Amino acid sequence: MPVKHNHVITLHYQLKDDNDKILDKSYDSQEPMVYLHGHRQMIRGFEAAIAGAEEGEKRAFSVSPAEGYGLRNVNNMQRIPTKYLKHEGKLSAGQAINVNTENGVKPGTIMKVGKFNADVDMNHPLAGKNLHFEIEVISIRPATDDEVGHGHVHGSGGCDH
Numbered sequence: 001m002p003v004k005h006n007h008v009i010t011l012h013y014q015l016k017d018d019n020d021k022i023l024d025k026s027y028d029s030q031e032p033m034v035y036l037h038g039h040r041q042m043i044r045g046f047e048a049a050i051a052g053a054e055e056g057e058k059r060a061f062s063v064s065p066a067e068g069y070g071l072r073n074v075n076n077m078q079r080i081p082t083k084y085l086k087h088e089g090k091l092s093a094g095q096a097i098n099v100n101t102e103n104g105v106k107p108g109t110i111m112k113v114g115k116f117n118a119d120v121d122m123n124h125p126l127a128g129k130n131l132h133f134e135i136e137v138i139s140i141r142p143a144t145d146d147e148v149g150h151g152h153v154h155g156s157g158g159c160d161h
Helices: 044-050 082-090 145-150
Strands: 007-016 022-025 033-036 057-063 077-081 096-101 104-113 119-120 133-141
Touching: 044 057, 044 133, 077 082, 082 096, 082 119
Parallel strands: none
Antiparallel strands: 007 022, 007 033, 007 133, 057 133, 077 119, 096 104, 104 119
């Protein structure tokens, strides 16, 4: 059964950057990743690259920023008063934080901390980067009607509601 829309995919992966640095992986100590294919749970380039893969198949592919997390946007740098970031504790450059915005909580990275303000990069940490994946499809199954209706996997490897 090939990977296609409305299938639950279980796979192991390794993600590297252009310098061959491992950014993330599920091999070794972690459980395999489980997701509902075709429901925007994964970046567009990832889903396109594994569409049609079979159980047990291994693939290596690269995803450009346009098909991944987008290009870096210089307008996504913000100066935020540190009083609004007290929930993050002691602030330091390079720290990943969560920022409350008009559109909900968004992740950001502290670039510089001053006495009263912090410069925060609100771009995704992988924005502007080429992503190099190695994957191994462990299992493929049709999603249940509930999973399709909710737009995510239920049970083992997913949520329970």
